[in-house]
Amino acid sequence: MARFETKFISQTLLRSVEMTVIIPSPTIPESLGVADRPASYEVKDPYPVLYLLHGLGNDHSDWTSYTNVELFAEEQSMAVVMISAENKFYRKNADGDDFFHFLSEEVPAFITGMFPVSNRSEDTYIAGLSMGGYGAMIHGLNHPERFAAIGAFSAAIGTEDEQEKNKLQDGPFDPYGLIRKNVAEGKKMPPVYFACGMQDMLWEKVCHYEKFMEENGVDVTWVHVDGFRHEWRFWNIQIEKFRVDPPDGRICCGPEEAQKRVRNTKIWAIWERKRQRGKDDYF
Numbered sequence: 001m002a003r004f005e006t007k008f009i010s011q012t013l014l015r016s017v018e019m020t021v022i023i024p025s026p027t028i029p030e031s032l033g034v035a036d037r038p039a040s041y042e043v044k045d046p047y048p049v050l051y052l053l054h055g056l057g058n059d060h061s062d063w064t065s066y067t068n069v070e071l072f073a074e075e076q077s078m079a080v081v082m083i084s085a086e087n088k089f090y091r092k093n094a095d096g097d098d099f100f101h102f103l104s105e106e107v108p109a110f111i112t113g114m115f116p117v118s119n120r121s122e123d124t125y126i127a128g129l130s131m132g133g134y135g136a137m138i139h140g141l142n143h144p145e146r147f148a149a150i151g152a153f154s155a156a157i158g159t160e161d162e163q164e165k166n167k168l169q170d171g172p173f174d175p176y177g178l179i180r181k182n183v184a185e186g187k188k189m190p191p192v193y194f195a196c197g198m199q200d201m202l203w204e205k206v207c208h209y210e211k212f213m214e215e216n217g218v219d220v221t222w223v224h225v226d227g228f229r230h231e232w233r234f235w236n237i238q239i240e241k242f243r244v245d246p247p248d249g250r251i252c253c254g255p256e257e258a259q260k261r262v263r264n265t266k267i268w269a270i271w272e273r274k275r276q277r278g279k280d281d282y283f
Contacts (some may be wrong), residue, residue, distance in 0.1 A: 001025055001074040003064070008110060012102040019107075020060045022073045022080040023047065023115060046118035047079040049111065051103070052239070053090060053128030053135045056156070060084040067236040079117045083107055090128075090135030091173040100173070104139055127151030127193075127242055129235045130202075134175065137192075141178035144189045151193045151242040153235050154200050157209045175209065179216050191219040195238045197228025 004021040024047060029035035052069065054062050060082040063069050073080045085099050092098040112119045124147050128136040133155025140150035160176050163169045170177035182189050192213060196206040203224075213220045223241070228234035 001070050003070065004115075010102055010106060012098055012106050017084060017102075018060055019081060019083040020064060021082075021111065021115060022064075022070055024074055024077045024079070027074070043116040046112075046116050046123070047077060048123035048125070049079040049081060049117045050125040050127060051107070051136075051139075052080050052082050053085065053103075053126070053132030054082065055128070055130030055132050055154075056087050059086075063239075066232040067239055069239055072240050079111075079115065081107065081111055081117075085132075085135070087131070089131055089173075091138060100139075100142075103135070104143060121146050122148050125149050125151070125242075127153070127239070128155075129153045130156045130230065133157070137175045138173050138178065140190055140192075141175060141182060142172055144182060144187050147190045149191050149193065149242075151195075151238070153195045153238045153242075154197065154202055154230055155194065155206060155209070156202060158205055159208055176212060179213065179218060183216055189218055191221070193221045193223070193238075193242050195223035195225070195234075195241070197231070197234045198224050198226045199229045200234075201230055 002023045002025045004023070005018070006021060007016050007018050009015070010017045025031075025041065026039035027035065030037060030039040033039070050073075052063055054060065063080075063082050069080060083103065085103070086097075088097055088099045090103055091100045108119065108124075111117050118124065126136045126140050126147055127150065128134075130153075133152035134157050136150050136152050137155060137157065140147050157175050158166075160169070163174045163176060168174045168177075170180070172178070179189070194206065194210055194213070196203050200206070207224075210220060210222055223238065225234065225237075
């Protein structure tokens with residue numbers, strides 16, 4: 001594994017921006033000459049790439065500081081790109097900073113031009129936590145033809161009323177409106193891996209959005225896990241689970257029995273909330 005800490009001048013933002021790029025490389029035994037084959041640094045085919053987005057108050061370095069993303073990237077032979085987006089929610093902001101164009105156009109052009117990374121949609125993934133989960137959704141839904149899958153962990157997505165209050169409703173940064181727009185235009189949306197700890201402060205809003213996705217035909221994998229809040233322990237687990245199988249682009253979520261346990265956990269959680277609140281309809 002090779003990790004590059006880079007800084008380049010963004011024409012969109014008119015300033016230098018930092019990012020971390022992980023590129024798979026020969027394993028340690030190969031590099032030390034104790035493997036069955038010699039180390040080779042020749043890249044025969046461009047690597048699949050994951051654009052991995054940080055949360056509010058974080059930067060490009062936090063994913064490598066708090067998770068095993070480097071190990072997972074090496075195991076999956078996948079490049080990972082982590083940018084610093086400040087606290088700008090990966091969209092165009094009133095102060096003039098256009099982080100939406102920066103991430104959707106400028107970053108991929110820089111990465112595919114400078115690193116051995118594929119630009120094919122079947123090799124391109126986007127995921128993030130909290131604010132980054134929101135960012136992954138709006139970018140994946142604005143450009144569904146560009147991505148093989150979307151991952152959102154503890155995504156900071158509010159209700160439709162909150163989208164309207166923030167003057168985002170049915171615009172390019174409204175994750176509800178984007179799904180309605182894609183459905184109306186007959187666009188196929190990438191599969192979504194959506195995960196949240198059941199003690200997370202955003203859990204109820206995540207459930208609300210998951211239900212909306214299902215009702216609108218989005219291919220969504222739900223992962224609700226008891227015992228986790230809004231925390232790195234959970235995101236470290238989920239970034240490993242958000243693994244991809246490059247030949248067909250499927251999200252690999254573990255054995256069937258594990259999925260059955262996840263579904264049972266979800267059903268129990270909804271039933272328990274209904275019981276505690278005395279309501280027939282949790283959502």
